[in-house]
Amino acid sequence: MIDLHTHSSVSDGSDPPARLAELAAAAGCGAVALTDHDRTDGVAAARARGRQVGVDVVSGCELSCQTGNGTMHLLAYFVEPGQEPLHTELGRLQSSRDDRNRRMADRLAEIGLPVTLEEMEAESAGAGVGRPHVATVLVAKGVVGSVQEAFDRYLAKGRPGYVGKEGLAPARAVAVVRASGGVAVLAHPLTNGSDRAALDRLVAGLAADGLVGLESQYGRYAPAERAELASLAARHGLVATGGSDYHGTYKPDLAVGTGRGDLCVDDHVLVELAARRP
Ligand code: AMP
Ligand code: ZN
Ligand code: FE
Ligand code: FE
Numbered sequence: 001m002i003d004l005h006t007h008s009s010v011s012d013g014s015d016p017p018a019r020l021a022e023l024a025a026a027a028g029c030g031a032v033a034l035t036d037h038d039r040t041d042g043v044a045a046a047r048a049r050g051r052q053v054g055v056d057v058v059s060g061c062e063l064s065c066q067t068g069n070g071t072m073h074l075l076a077y078f079v080e081p082g083q084e085p086l087h088t089e090l091g092r093l094q095s096s097r098d099d100r101n102r103r104m105a106d107r108l109a110e111i112g113l114p115v116t117l118e119e120m121e122a123e124s125a126g127a128g129v130g131r132p133h134v135a136t137v138l139v140a141k142g143v144v145g146s147v148q149e150a151f152d153r154y155l156a157k158g159r160p161g162y163v164g165k166e167g168l169a170p171a172r173a174v175a176v177v178r179a180s181g182g183v184a185v186l187a188h189p190l191t192n193g194s195d196r197a198a199l200d201r202l203v204a205g206l207a208a209d210g211l212v213g214l215e216s217q218y219g220r221y222a223p224a225e226r227a228e229l230a231s232l233a234a235r236h237g238l239v240a241t242g243g244s245d246y247h248g249t250y251k252p253d254l255a256v257g258t259g260r261g262d263l264c265v266d267d268h269v270l271v272e273l274a275a276r277r278p
Helices: 017-027 043-053 086-110 117-124 131-140 147-155 170-179 196-209 223-235 268-275
Strands: 002-006 031-034 056-067 070-077 183-186 213-218 239-243
Touching: 002 017, 002 056, 002 070, 002 213, 002 239, 002 268, 017 031, 017 043, 031 043, 043 056, 056 086, 056 170, 070 170, 086 117, 086 131, 086 170, 117 131, 131 147, 170 183, 170 196, 196 223, 213 223, 223 239, 239 268
Parallel strands: 002 031, 031 056, 183 213, 213 239
Antiparallel strands: 056 070, 070 183
16 A cells, blocks of 8 residues: 655645655555655655664655646655756745735735734744644634634635745646656646546646546545546546555644545555656
8 A cells, every 4th residue: 555645744734744755654555655745855754764663765745736726736756856957946936925925915914814924934833834833723713613624714725815826837847847857747636626627627727738637536526526537537548546645643633554444545556757767
């Protein structure tokens, strides 16, 4: 068993990177990919611990991408920290996140919510601030009862506290990952709506751009959705990948390796991905 989608405290997970290697080992995973949002800073620590506990840590990250009418996440694998040209792009994405966070703090003040930039940064403890941190401050202040409620009422796209951030164009993201020696996979393909014809066109386009995989076994997807995505991947010649999207306490329903208890990604998926390296 493996898990190809996890977040540490380097982005918006609650566990330090080394802990993810421990959790993967405890779950029985032979390999785990650390896929923090727009950062690879946790890979070295996770890998060092992985060696001690017998887990192969795959270097990865989850890239914030922007299309004409929405956002998209692409998972990048096998790009080592510091490797160009991805390293430079990650720096740009982090600046655009910092800029968004300042604007989000202004917006939240405008709508009367008591969250300052300083409080967001304290919650993220040195990592890049993400909306789950903002949501957690709102929970701590009793404004909402849960992180999910904070998203549903204020932070999700279309809600009054939402502020978008600049992302990479998906085709460019795929090209940059490939030029850096890695492979790109479309994360949680059903997250941006359920128009199946549009998804099929999107996947066809990305496959032509050099995408190698589609995340079908996703922690929060139902069995029928996973099966549908696996067949979509097969139709486009893509690897059907999978992972929990573990975030620790920020997404308390998900465990490393097993997701909600029904996830089991086969080791062979990683072999197939590695075979697609440029
Ligand atoms: P950010 O990088 O700040 O845009 O935040 C992205 C994080 O927020 C990811 O971990 C998502 O899973 C989480 N997220 C985004 N939209 C929602 C939503 N509608 N409900 C719950 N979590 C969400
Ligand atoms: Zn996240
Ligand atoms: Fe994501
Ligand atoms: Fe994620």
